[in-house]
Amino acid sequence: MIIVLKRNATREKMAELEEYLSQFDVRVNKWEGTQETVLGLIGDTYVIDAEAIGAHEVVSSVQRVQEPYKKVNRKFHPDNTVITLENGIKIGDGSVPIIAGPCSVESEEQILEVAEAIKASGATMLRGGAFKPRTSPYAFQGLQGEGLDLLLTAKKKTGLPIVTEIMRVSHIDLFENVDIIQVGARNMQNFELLKELGHLKKPILLKRGLSSTIEELLMSAEYIMAGGNDKVIFCERGIRTFETATRNTLDISAIPILKEKSHLPVIIDPSHAAGIPSLVEPLSLASIAAGADGLIIEVHNDPKKALSDGAQSLTPLQFDGICKNLIRATEFFRQ
Ligand code: PEP
Ligand code: MN
Numbered sequence: 001m002i003i004v005l006k007r008n009a010t011r012e013k014m015a016e017l018e019e020y021l022s023q024f025d026v027r028v029n030k031w032e033g034t035q036e037t038v039l040g041l042i043g044d045t046y047v048i049d050a051e052a053i054g055a056h057e058v059v060s061s062v063q064r065v066q067e068p069y070k071k072v073n074r075k076f077h078p079d080n081t082v083i084t085l086e087n088g089i090k091i092g093d094g095s096v097p098i099i100a101g102p103c104s105v106e107s108e109e110q111i112l113e114v115a116e117a118i119k120a121s122g123a124t125m126l127r128g129g130a131f132k133p134r135t136s137p138y139a140f141q142g143l144q145g146e147g148l149d150l151l152l153t154a155k156k157k158t159g160l161p162i163v164t165e166i167m168r169v170s171h172i173d174l175f176e177n178v179d180i181i182q183v184g185a186r187n188m189q190n191f192e193l194l195k196e197l198g199h200l201k202k203p204i205l206l207k208r209g210l211s212s213t214i215e216e217l218l219m220s221a222e223y224i225m226a227g228g229n230d231k232v233i234f235c236e237r238g239i240r241t242f243e244t245a246t247r248n249t250l251d252i253s254a255i256p257i258l259k260e261k262s263h264l265p266v267i268i269d270p271s272h273a274a275g276i277p278s279l280v281e282p283l284s285l286a287s288i289a290a291g292a293d294g295l296i297i298e299v300h301n302d303p304k305k306a307l308s309d310g311a312q313s314l315t316p317l318q319f320d321g322i323c324k325n326l327i328r329a330t331e332f333f334r335q
Pocket of ligand 2: 298
């Protein structure tokens with residue numbers, strides 16, 4: 001971190017700043033030029049709040065040299081993190097596992113039918129929301145605890161690991177047998193939830209907020225890792241832009257950027273990104289080419305009757321049709 005001091009900084013005020021900096025585990029190098037005085041901080045500067053330094057009256061500007069995150073940073077962990085689920089499926093090893101299933105779990109019949117179908121097509125994990133974050137309080141809120149039980153039934157019947165969203169800290173115990181806990185876009189900065197998930201040993205699928213920067217996403221992952229849970233998977237699911245042709249805009253560049261900055265795997269959700277079934281295949285292919293570590297795709301046995309996100313869901317038949325191409329693309333790009 002580099003701190004440039006104001007030209008009129010008095011010795012006394014400079015000493016106050018140096019005294020403040022002494023609480024951190026950093027070395028402070030001082031260069032006194034004819035015009036400017038500059039402080040260079042070396043060490044674990046990620047714990048220092050640059051804005052707080054900027055608030056000191058002798059400080060003219062503050063510049064970070066090191067990123068404000070450490071545990072998610074590739075600099076301190078050059079190898080890719082590979083997450084292995086109970087049944088041996090790996091995420092982050094160069095393969096592109098496909099997670100598929102409905103937006104919401106709606107009934108036993110529905111979840112079992114979709115689970116069997118996506119498994120036969122080549123998906124290796126089942127998704128389904130039991131607790132749903134909906135824009136309207138009058139919209140279907142999910143089957144809640146019953147939805148979780150139905151997912152567990154589907155897991156037992158098919159052997160597919162399950163991925164489902166958590167919305168509150170007090171529900172953590174209910175998720176004991178869930179394989180991957182999803183933190184939805186709307187909760188990416190629910191820091192209390194992130195801190196609690198940091199105490200688990202379970203993989204967390206952290207979705208990028210609708211209007212969050214890549215650095216904010218990295219910082220949210222840092223919250224989980226700071227608590228001791230190193231099994232974090234990023235999920236880019238489209239961000240809000242001025243474009244209205246799609247539900248969101250898939251930020252393809254987030255894949256190579258996240259993989260350059262972090263060692264954690266990156267999964268892409270083309271369903272929420274586009275909001276349009278016909279875009280799922282091209283966006284998935286682009287994601288595989290750009291280095292994605294997996295895909296999460298919404299599939300419903302009867303999209304017209306779906307209680308949430310039916311308009312963007314693929315039918316099992318459509319999913320089966322694109323799966324073959326996704327598997328071929330994976331073989332082509334990852335050989
Ligand atoms: C979902 O996965 O159904 C969902 C609500 O996703 P997001 O949080 O990305 O909107
Ligand atoms: Mn959805």
